[in-house]
Structure formats: C-alpha cells, structure tokens
Amino acid sequence: MFNPSQADVRRFFCSVYAKSKAGQPLEAIEKIASLWIDEHHEYHVALSDVDAALQQMGQVEGDKTNPFLHLSMHLSITEQCSIDQPRGIRQAIELLTHRLDSLHDAHHAAMDCLGRMLWESQCAGRPPDGNAYVACVQRHATRD
Structure with missing residues (x-):
C-alpha cells in the first residue's frame, strides 16, 4: 500500500x-x-x-482549508468511485452528483462523510467503516 x-x-x-x-x-x-x-x-x-x-x-491558519488535504480527498473519492470501493460509493456519488447537478459539489458533500469516517476510526482505534461512509453519502443524495 x-x-x-x-x-x-x-x-x-x-x-x-x-x-x-x-x-x-x-x-x-x-x-x-x-x-x-x-x-x-x-x-x-x-x-x-x-x-x-x-x-x-x-x-493551521484559522478556518482556511488545507489545499493539499482537500485535493487529496478529491483524488481519493475519484479513485474510490473508479473501483467502487467501498462497495456502493460509485452509485452513491452518482446519485449525489445528479441531485446536486455537480460532481464537484457532490465531492464536497462526500468529503464531510469521508472526514467523519476517518475521524471516528482514529478516535475508536479501529479500521474505517466503509459501510457507514457510503450510507452517509447516500443520505446526502436523498435529502430533500
């Protein structure tokens, strides 16, 4: 790896x-x-x-976004979708992209889920929960 x-x-x-x-x-x-x-x-x-x-x-500069982390997350989500890992992420991102009419905005919404999954994993000292991550993105895709 x-x-x-x-x-x-x-x-x-x-x-x-x-x-x-x-x-x-x-x-x-x-x-x-x-x-x-x-x-x-x-x-x-x-x-x-x-x-x-x-x-x-x-x-850390106040509430500024770290450009390197942000771009890394875009790259990670793109790669996840290309191999559908965790399973279901490709469809969840596609649905979210359709709902938001923007792949870019879909990635930004998914970043909240990805960041939460990684934070929870680190806090609990366990592997990341891909199912919870996909479920989070799916919830964003089905919001009214």
Missing part, C-alpha cells in the same frame, strides 16, 4: 501544477489531480511554491 508523507503529498500536487502549467505530459493520476486543481483556482498560489508549501506543513 502506498503511504505518502505530508511532504510527499505537497510535492506531488505542486509538481502536477507546475507540469500542467508548463504543458508537460502527465501520468494518469497526475491528469486526474490536474483536473481537480483546475477546479480550485484559489489554491494555485499555494501550489506554485513547493518550498513554501513544505515550510507551512503543520501550520
């Missing part, structure tokens, strides 16, 4: 941004990351300076 460090994740997204801006060829995972980067113009400044990104690791 691939387990990148925070620094690895920051280097990856900064590299993807630089390669994309320069028109360089991208690997498959980089292409997916690039699409999500393009959706988040507000992160371009943070992605343009890898040294600053590495120096800012561990710093």
